Amino acid sequence: MARGILHSMSNSAKLIFDDKEIELPVTVGSEAETGIDISKLRSQTGAITLDPSFANTGACESAITYIDGEQGILRYRGYDIEELAANASFPEVCFLLIYGRLPTAEERVDFRRRLTRHSLVHEDMKLLFEGLPSTAHPMVTLSAMIASLSAYYPDDETPEEIDQNIIRLLAKAKTLAAFAYKKSIGQPFMYPQNDRTYIENFQLMMFSVPCEPYEVNQVVRRALNKLMILHADHEQNCSTTTVRTVGSSGANLFSSISSGISALWGPLHGGANQAVIEMLEMIQNDGANYQKYVDMTKSKDSDFKLMGFGHRVYKNFDPRARILKEAADEVLESLGVDDPLLDIAKRLEEVALADPYFIERKLYPNVDFYSGVLYRAMGIPTNMFTVMFALGRLPGWIAHWLEQRDAPGTRISRPRQIYTGETVRDWVPLDKRAEGIPGGLNHEYQMGLPDDN
Ligand code: SDX
Secondary structure: OOOOOOOOOEEEEEEEOOEEEEEEOOOOOOOOEEEEOOOOOHHHHHHOOOOOOOOOOOOOOOOOOOEEEEOOOEOOOOEHHHHHHHHOOOHHHHHHHHHHOOOHHHHHHHHHHHHHOOOOOOOHHHHHHHHHOOOOOOHHHHHHHHHHHHOOOOOOOOOOHHHHHHHHHHHHHHHHHHHHHHHHHOOOOOOOOOOHHHHHHHHHHHHHOEEOEEEEEOOOOHHHHHHHHHHOOOOHHHHHHHEEEEHHHOOOHHHHHHHHHHHHOOOOOOHHHHHHHHHHHHHHOOOOOOOHHHHHHOOOOOOOOOOOOOOOOOOOOHHHHHHHHHHHHHHHHOOOOOOOOHHHHHHHHHHHHOOOHHHOOOOOOOHHHHHHHHHHHHOOOOHHHHHHHHHHHHHHHHHHHHHHOOOOOOOOOOOOOOOOOOOOOOOHHHOOOOOOOOOOOOOOOOOOOOOOH
């Protein structure tokens, strides 16, 4: 696609509202996206816009990631995702997203050295793990541990302190994720080794045990590298918007990222990769009756959704899903894994994409549809899939937190609303309150309570 700014038809929009006609400035981005700037709307008209899930609302201008949902384009700082997935290392992509360019050879070595040297976590953090039940979902553990890093590294004022915390976060998150996994299976924590690469260290901490030597599987290493790159950023998605919103109050990096981890956990977002495998297992156990589940999706009486399908932005295909579908074939063959769930996923995609319901709504497989099959083949358990998504998304969250922090004129995020509740009414004394709680009181708690006043 030719680059450069296509001059929009006009650089302003006219709004006629009641007896007022106002002109609103139009912002045109480097890929010719246009945004009508409504920052003066309320002061000029008294009205606000209403866009509950922000589907038509731009929250910011950003130079980090570009998505064209119609063309299936995804670029990090101008580089196509296909090129990055084929050629880059995940640490290189972290550097690219956070600092805005690919590292020189010297910077690449220095960045990796810094990431290696900060992989250890404070020994006291093991006590935090002891306080959690082994049944804790690894996402709650990861979110809690990342937030607690601000207790160990409270200095985050100067650019140098912030940069050091960025390195600490990228380096320690994979250690904490592996510790969460080991905690969940009752195995001892394995410590990072300074002679390993970023991904190899994660493999070692996840899959090795003290009682036997561990050899890094290079097929898994390459596949993990690709998976992390594909998840590294995706502009203003739910969890990144959460990170930017929390960061806009001045909250520190670790707390902001921890909130992003929590947002990602939802099954409509990053939690979908776990939900996809659970859905495929359900279909497998139900005689691979694809049409039944496609029909359930279409029925107004069922709230069943095909997890891993659909996207707010992609309306043709998710380029990441295409890359992952291809990678799944290659990796499973290399590992000698024959997972029936991959065949079920492919067949389900065929059946769904031939169905008018999906065609009309432009529902295609998204990044979460095939990723779980790959994680399974590598021996990563289902409840760790969204943790893998979070580890991949870390550089994107960090880049957006930093971009917002450094953007001139940044203000705290504070949307408005349209109130639809009761209008003003008078106080009612206790003995005059005729209405009870619908369905009556819950008598389980009806014990003699002292009155408050
Ligand atoms: C991610 O935003 C990002 O960039 C996210 C992400 C990232 O990298 O950060 O790409 C990662 O979160 C991917 C999405 C993972 N989630 C899922 O796979 C869960 C299943 N998908 C859906 O819940 C849904 O498609 C969403 C949440 C992804 C998008 O929701 P939207 O944009 O609000 O769309 P919608 O729910 O309004 O759906 C529009 C129509 C509806 O039908 P009608 O009411 O018009 O009749 O499409 C239907 C929906 O019922 N629909 C689905 C469907 N997804 C949408 N029907 C069946 N199965 C589905 N999966």
